Amino acid sequence: NAGVTQTPKFQVLKTGQSMTLQCAQDMNHNSMYWYRQDPGMGLRLIYYSASEGTTDKGEVPNGYNVSRLNKREFSLRLESAAPSQTSVYFCASSTRQGATDSPLHFGNGTRLTVT
């Protein structure tokens, strides 16, 4: 069972470069999420997609864009990377749209460094 798969695992960018983080889930989940994890700040929601065809901003969306390509895939794009975007990025999915008791299933993360 692959669960949630993120690529790449590691990435180093120079300021101003762009890149796309890929995420795919094979659990037939409706909702998908992108979080960033920074020391001492827990996880902060960047964007989420409640269902295929919809995306919404989370707590820290500035500097990012997302695409829900289909039910399985949800990508995160940095158009012009900045050092403040150095972080570990996690993709997650959950099964039932609108269900408060539906836990998240996480990928193993992408460690991004912007120099």
Added chain:
Amino acid sequence: GNSVTQMEGPVTLSEEAFLTINCTYTATGYPSLFWYVQYPGEGLQLLLKATKADDKGSNKGFEATYRKETTSFHLEKGSVQVSDSAVYFCALSDMDSSASKIIFGSGTRLSIRP
């Protein structure tokens, strides 16, 4: 808005010690509450959950009880092992118009000495 506050770490204990990691929350309505665990180099995994007041979630010897009167969901384990060393996150669900979003605390790093 909704929020989660958990005790700051790191927490260092000896093997077989009793563990408590405190978590309190602020929420409107009736959220579900979760504990997630993150082992080194991995993503978060659900440890346990409780969906209504007075529910007790349990898994792998860990327990937490949803206390509405004190808005708390403290994590406990009677006898910790070295393999429990990880970062623990308390979280609550937050319902908006289109999806359930989960809000996380800042995490507590736990280290267990042999």
